[in-house]
Amino acid sequence: MAPGSTVRAVNKVDVAILGGGLAGNLLARQLRRTRDDLSVLVVEPSHETSWKVGESTVEIASDYLVRRHGLSAYLYDRQLPKNGLRFFFDTPDKDADLFEMSELGSDHLPLFPTFQLDRARFEADLRVMTRAAGAELREGETVRSIEPGTPHRVTVRSDGQERAVEARWVVDCTGRARVLSRTLDSGTEVDHGMAAVWGRFSNVVDLDAMPNAAWRGRVRWTSRVLSTNHFCYPGYWIWFIPLGEGVISVGVVGEKAIFPRGARTPEGFLAFLREHAAVKALLEPAELLDVHGFSQLAYGTKQFFDGERRLAMVGDAAAFLDPFYSPGSDFISVQNDIVTDLIRRDAAGEDVGALAGDFDRFMQMRFEATLLLYQQQYKALGSFDIMSAKWNYDLATYYNLWLDDYMGDKHLDPRHVRAQVRRKKFILEALAAFRDRFRDMAARTLADGRYHRHNLGMYNPGTNLDWFWREVGTGRTRRRQNEVTASIFEAIEQQTAWAFEADRRGTARKQA
């Protein structure tokens, strides 16, 4: 206890949620909507919400928000619909004009809804929804310590005073503060050394009002502003995400070596961005509102869920990988579903120790599978040819394997979860083979000069493998899913064969 502070009365709850950010508020609301007899407390230090990264949702998170939380009308009313991911490619000198750059991205709004979120606005609205659902949200209170036990004892501090909370379940949602992970010493390192710097801008040039009818017509006048726009380079990428009300979030994620000294200052950040002609032109009239950064993005955890001790970690409080495909809110969705299921079962008298272990192994597998999308892949990002194949592959496997299962609630089916864990080695090996293929393509084509060969003048709507999309979420058989997986793998092997052709010819010559 801090000197001079006093402990006020203990209060007892079924579930103490530490941290009232995205994960914490959504979990509190979900728990109350699932069982309205549960007492749920959320402890959050801040009185006001502030801007954060984590603005772009992809399909699993959107399905969670729409289906599980019933927020479709809210999201279209208070946030922005997203028009998919869009990628632009540049010359080695980074001097291409925007209209010359090759582009990968859709020419129509997507089949599955996704959204761009202003996190400050969203979390402020979520706080109201959390309370309306009957959870207690205490602002201005910071968790100081956790003593795991039966019940757990959490010490919180506010206005110079300490207070104890006793809880049957503790769920850590404190983001990168990782209060429970630090208490249990459960953090792990992840072999993926990326850093990021980002900020908000007002008055950025409007991509949807460009004076070039051919360029806008190329995507059938669909909105590029509403996409997550990526400017891609070997080793890093720059994002543009709209937040509404004239504000655009802009950030850089990349290998640590690409960041010059001072990149996290306003001047350093602007200087770095202005090295890229197209980005510079978009930011010419813009005003930078703030700058933030992290020097190491990825980290892991030894454990997500502990059913025996009734402890869990969700969102950044557990682990984080890489924002390239915005998986942060997808992980929160799957984890909140699992934690809600465990707490629901426990409240009904079920022993959830073993089941939580299965869910935990499943979550670790998902984490390892997702890492393979990013690990050793950064050098590949700046090539239109390689990214056209990687995007096809990543999107198709995401829809076929992960989104389809999520929409069918397979992640909550213990038999499915156990079967997935049993197939872990096979699944990870298959995904790692494609990771290695894209990595090798980048190394070869950077060395032989083919890397940038189509970075100007090309357009690809990214729909080569869209033939099965309408099946996703319709309750397909496992057999059909496997057939689609085999077709995706075959298509991508064909689409990437060109990069290895020179090698094969070389080998054939040697043999002759």
Ligand SMILES: Cc1cc2nc3c(=O)[nH]c(=O)nc-3n(C[C@H](O)[C@H](O)[C@H](O)COP(=O)(O)OP(=O)(O)OC[C@H]3O[C@@H](n4cnc5c(N)ncnc54)[C@H](O)[C@@H]3O)c2cc1C
């Ligand atoms: C560069 C970058 C870009 C990203 N882009 C995306 C994206 O486009 N899409 C996406 O889905 N994800 C993205 N993410 C990930 C996303 O930001 C996170 O997954 C998400 O914000 C995590 O939410 P959270 O609720 O776990 O944590 P937070 O939103 O950080 O919430 C944690 C809460 O805990 C509170 N807290 C902290 N300490 C304590 C304490 N001691 N006691 C009590 N409460 C405490 C904090 O005040 C805060 O409210 C990105 C991440 C990075 C680094």
